Amino acid sequence: MTFNRKSIRVIACDVFGTTVDWYTGVAEQAVEVFHDLGITLDAAAFAAEWRGRYLPSMRRVRDGERGWAYLDTLHRESLDDLLELHGVAGAVDDAARRRLVQAWHRLPAWPDAVDGLARLRGRYTVAALSNGGFALLTNLVKAAGLPFDCVVSAELARTYKPDARVYRTAAALLDVAPAEVLMVAAHGWDIDGARDAGLRTAFLERPQEKGPAGGADRATDSTSDLATSSFTGLADILGC
């Protein structure tokens, strides 16, 4: 099936890694918390380890191994495990753990995101579509000044991407067919899930997503309708 940009009505954008830089944002906030507590832990490595537990924690919800749980809850559980693993559980009180979980609510936008989204918004309905909770996403989008038309959270489907129900819930809420939605994501698993749910896909490469050591997903890892490396690049491709 050839990609036809005229068939697209909604652009749905993944958030963590695709629109905002979680690695830098979480590491910077963790540095402060660890400093305040007098703990010597590599905050950037800690952020990456924490994120490493993201997909497995959501898989247990998707697979029905456990009931619905908010991303904040999953982040907290992963955090508790990691602090134990690093032998610092006794040094990090509940208030500090809450601060760390809240770090995911306030992350810097990638430099191209605000301009690119604003251009796309001139022609399309542009939605955030993330596994973050509705409140988390609303806070994050507001703090980073991201010009989305609306926030759609996996919470509204009470499961997580890449479950097809999340992508289809977004299309249904916006009253369009799945094939009228272009999913923009920096992760192969998200692109694959969107494609399987009937959406069109744009792989947006973020080589620095996991920090300078690399390891980020690449467009060649997956099959997508379009590939780009910024939201402004996507706006160029779509003639916005």
Added chain:
Amino acid sequence: MTFNRKSIRVIACDVFGTTVDWYTGVAEQAVEVFHDLGITLDAAAFAAEWRGRYLPSMRRVRDGERGWAYLDTLHRESLDDLLELHGVAGAVDDAARRRLVQAWHRLPAWPDAVDGLARLRGRYTVAALSNGGFALLTNLVKAAGLPFDCVVSAELARTYKPDARVYRTAAALLDVAPAEVLMVAAHGWDIDGARDAGLRTAFLERPQEKGPAGGADRATDSTSDLATSSFTGLADILGC
């Protein structure tokens, strides 16, 4: 209980009548449709009659007399009845009826809305909270350039205001207590519903809501924490 503005974290705003002028907007679009069809009907009176069927149609969903139905569906059913009543059903084809239902997706903001909401947004999370569907609201907010942080629709609770579940769903999605939400509305029934659900309330009077003949709800019809006549006035009261 005394009102304390510091206890508020979210401002939830009704849309039809409170934030946008449905009377003028629907009448102007109906004039065009009726003109194109060669029908002589008073479009402004028609808009008011149509809106008159709004609350009864939603009540049947709230009361469980019928299952969940989108506002677009309720608008279409009311429209079909009204066209029959006015003896013009045969002259208005399906495409024209769709255009009329879509009129509710594109309505002008009241003159104070964009400025007032932008000021409120500097201090609070500002959400649209309406009986309009999620797609309808997203379209409407985008077309009118309303600076909401997020769109929350009664659709997400699959019932309609003033059912308490709608107000509580909004608070839950935004991860705040009901008492941390200030509901802003131009209708006594909405203020009453929000108060009964545990929200704080601001009555925003729109004397022209139903056109120059009057008949709009007034602040004295209900009991609210605050009363004002514009979003900029509300921003003044809240010190934004």
